[in-house]
Amino acid sequence: MSSNPVTPLLDTVDVPADLRKLAPGQLRQLADELRAEMISAVGSTGGHLGSGLGVVELTVAIHYVFNTPDDKLVWDVGHQAYPHKIITGRRDRIRTLRQGGGLSGFTKRSESEYDPFGAAHSSTSISAALGFAIANKLAGNPGKGIAVIGDGAMSAGMAYEAMNNAAEAGNRLVVILNDNDMSIAPPVGGLSAYLAKIVSSRPFLELREVAKRISRKLPEPLHKAAKKTDEFARGMAMGGTLFEELGFYYVGPIDGHNLDQLIPVLENVRDAAEGPCLIHVVTQKGKGYAPAEASADKYHGVQKFDVITGEQIKPAATAPAYQNVFGETLAKLADSDPKICAITAAMPSGTGVDKFAKAHPDRAFDVGIAEQHGVTFAAGLAAQGMRPFCAIYSTFLQRAYDQVVHDVAIQNLPVRFAIDRAGLVGADGATHAGSFDITYLASLPNMVVMAAADEAELVHMTYTAALHDSGPIAFRYPRGNGVGVELPEVPQQLEIGKGRIVRHGTKVAILSLGTRLAEALKAADQLEAKGLSTTVADLRFAKPLDTDLIRQLMTTHEVVLTVEEGSIGGLGAHVLTMASDEGLTDAGLKIRTLRLPDLFQDHDSPDKQYDAAGLNAPHIVDAVLKALRHNSAGVEEARA
Numbered sequence: 288m289s290s291n292p293v294t295p296l297l298d299t300v301d302v303p304a305d306l307r308k309l310a311p312g313q314l315r316q317l318a319d320e321l322r323a324e325m326i327s328a329v330g331s332t333g334g335h336l337g338s339g340l341g342v343v344e345l346t347v348a349i350h351y352v353f354n355t356p357d358d359k360l361v362w363d364v365g366h367q368a369y370p371h372k373i374i375t376g377r378r379d380r381i382r383t384l385r386q387g388g389g390l391s392g393f394t395k396r397s398e399s400e401y402d403p404f405g406a407a408h409s410s411t412s413i414s415a416a417l418g419f420a421i422a423n424k425l426a427g428n429p430g431k432g433i434a435v436i437g438d439g440a441m442s443a444g445m446a447y448e449a450m451n452n453a454a455e456a457g458n459r460l461v462v463i464l465n466d467n468d469m470s471i472a473p474p475v476g477g478l479s480a481y482l483a484k485i486v487s488s489r490p491f492l493e494l495r496e497v498a499k500r501i502s503r504k505l506p507e508p509l510h511k512a513a514k515k516t517d518e519f520a521r522g523m524a525m526g527g528t529l530f531e532e533l534g535f536y537y538v539g540p541i542d543g544h545n546l547d548q549l550i551p552v553l554e555n556v557r558d559a560a561e562g563p564c565l566i567h568v569v570t571q572k573g574k575g576y577a578p579a580e581a582s583a584d585k586y587h588g589v590q591k592f593d594v595i596t597g598e599q600i601k602p603a604a605t606a607p608a609y610q611n612v613f614g615e616t617l618a619k620l621a622d623s624d625p626k627i628c629a630i631t632a633a634m635p636s637g638t639g640v641d642k643f644a645k646a647h648p649d650r651a652f653d654v655g656i657a658e659q660h661g662v663t664f665a666a667g668l669a670a671q672g673m674r675p676f677c678a679i680y681s682t683f684l685q686r687a688y689d690q691v692v693h694d695v696a697i698q699n700l701p702v703r704f705a706i707d708r709a710g711l712v713g714a715d716g717a718t719h720a721g722s723f724d725i726t727y728l729a730s731l732p733n734m735v736v737m738a739a740a741d742e743a744e745l746v747h748m749t750y751t752a753a754l755h756d757s758g759p760i761a762f763r764y765p766r767g768n769g770v771g772v773e774l775p776e777v778p779q780q781l782e783i784g785k786g787r788i789v790r791h792g793t794k795v796a797i798l799s800l801g802t803r804l805a806e807a808l809k810a811a812d813q814l815e816a817k818g819l820s821t822t823v824a825d826l827r828f829a830k831p832l833d834t835d836l837i838r839q840l841m842t843t844h845e846v847v848l849t850v851e852e853g854s855i856g857g858l859g860a861h862v863l864t865m866a867s868d869e870g871l872t873d874a875g876l877k878i879r880t881l882r883l884p885d886l887f888q889d890h891d892s893p894d895k896q897y898d899a900a901g902l903n904a905p906h907i908v909d910a911v912l913k914a915l916r917h918n919s920a921g922v923e924e925a926r927a
């Protein structure tokens with residue numbers, strides 16, 4: 288035990304202005320305390336751990352050197368911003384991370400003036416920081432735009448589109464490339480190899496070299512003096528050509544955990560550079576926490592865990608995760624079908640493509656964070672007779688919408704879209720919710736859109752998609768584990784555009800799409816108890832609609848209600864359009880559509896989110912009773 292305990296510094300730092308009062312020699316201690324605080328907090332909440340641990344020193348250094356919040360600091364993805372939140376006035380709420388009413392797991396404008404730009408989807412930071420920089424330039428303000436972007440996020444085209452456009456910003460734009468040689472999975476592709484080459488081919492940059500490097504943009508006499516030295520010439524020869532060609536001053540690589548190096552380099556860039564600067568910082572994901580450093584994914588995302596052992600507290604799974612049902616089914620199908628291949632955009636384990644890749648490595652493609660490329664690449668494969676499955680989360684497929692329309696749907700190419708994380712996703716919140724895919728896909732000519740009601744249905748839909756060579760087809764399924772139904776030994780080919788009746792009734796018909804089926808069946812029980820005979824159909828297809836089934840139910844039932852885990856414009860809109868086109872509402876049929884509300888829902892547990900969205904059994908009962916003008920019966924009665 289130390290006889291001379293060190294006074295905690297973190298308690299004295301509420302906001303960056305407090306941090307700037309510390310002496311440089313105190314920053315190491317502060318960083319250590321910040322790291323410990325982050326580990327303790329995430330141990331109690333779960334969330335993104337490895338990425339934040341890797342940027343503790345960088346976080347301290349940036350806020351120490353730059354004038355935040357006037358200088359706008361934009362964290363790419365935002366999943367590494369927990370240390371940033373702790374020292375920007377949110378330490379008292381850090382143990383509410385990702386919980387209902389608590390702090391977001393990403394940066395969020397409404398949360399703090401130190402989060403000038405919200406994120407969660409990757410590779411947007413340079414564009415946004417450039418926007419801040421140019422706006423300041425136009426207004427004559429001194430503030431800079433600072434983007435911190437990971438090597439994984441650098442695999443996306445958008446980062447290059449922004450860099451290509453950056454010269455305008457002058458020294459108001461600073462890009463910090465946080466190179467930890469990891470995406471969620473190991474990074475892929477040429478850029479990753481390029482960065483590795485720079486890092487391995489030269490030692491970490493000496494301070495002297497940074498100064499010389501930047502002096503290239505110093506006033507002319509100084510510049511000339513510097514130019515005379517051999518060292519300057521050596522400085523000129525360092526790596527980073529790619530970034531230089533894009534108009535950046537490349538500085539690096541530097542050790543992102545060494546504050547003695549980080550602080551002066553950032554100061555140099557702040558004070559001396561004239562053009563946009565890219566600082567290549569090398570960090571270690573999971574740094575400073577042994578269980579994270581030792582794990583294969585560096586604890587990218589974790590459940591709550593025991594801080595001493597690092598052991599995560601995982602709820603016992605009662606059924607397989609949807610993504611694994613998909614990956615394993617596809618791997619089996621590919622055993623006898625050499626044309627099947629699988630594409631993931633940097634999410635091999637999240638999408639189950641890792642299972643496929645194990646069995647068929649030559650037909651599995653991780654394209655990096657490049658959803659747009661992934662979709663058009665799949666279109667090319669399909670045009671050449673392959674059967675590509677693009678496994679992309681609903682929210683990330685949004686980024687590739689034009690590719691879906693222009694490269695796939697217009698050409699009627701049989702690309703299969705396995706759309707994971709459909710519907711509300713819980714702790715990741717609005718940015719990750721899979722709310723829109725039914726709407727944005729079912730509006731496209733040629734497209735077939737299915738939604739799985741459970742994991743057995745997912746097996747059938749994967750098989751159905753494999754056999755569907757006549758055009759594009761998509762099937763969606765939620766985050767998390769299945770409902771526990773038995774998986775079929777032999778998958779069934781579903782007839783395109785045909786639903787199924789799961790329960791027969793006479794007065795009320797619930798048309799369900801996707802995994803709300805369980806809630807629809809619960810609601811049917813409750814309605815039955817009130818004497819309202821209820822049919823439940825699992826439509827399976829949002830497009831093409833099973834018009835025969837829907838027409839039959841509409842002409843034999845008094846109330847028809849649609850339920851879906853998607854936004855306005857999806858199944859409900861298509862059913863209403865069909866009903867009005869065919870005049871089915873003319874005879875007084877009551878139609879109601881239950882769908883996600885027209886707002887971006889904040890993070891919470893999925894159950895609570897669905898409750899807030901009005902998509903649980905009591906809401907279905909309530910909607911039916913109201914439609915039948917039992918208006919006194921509300922959700923409370925339905926719950927009873």
Ligand SMILES: Cc1ncc(C[n+]2csc(CCOP(=O)(O)OP(=O)(O)O)c2C)c(N)n1
Pocket residue numbers: 338341364366367407408409436437438439440441465467469470471572632633634656658683686
């Ligand atoms: C458009 C998009 N696709 C996929 C993801 C999922 N995702 C979140 S973080 C991440 C890896 C990011 O790697 P990197 O930028 O190197 O940051 P690190 O976690 O290593 O710090 C991925 C693929 C995303 N956020 N956005």
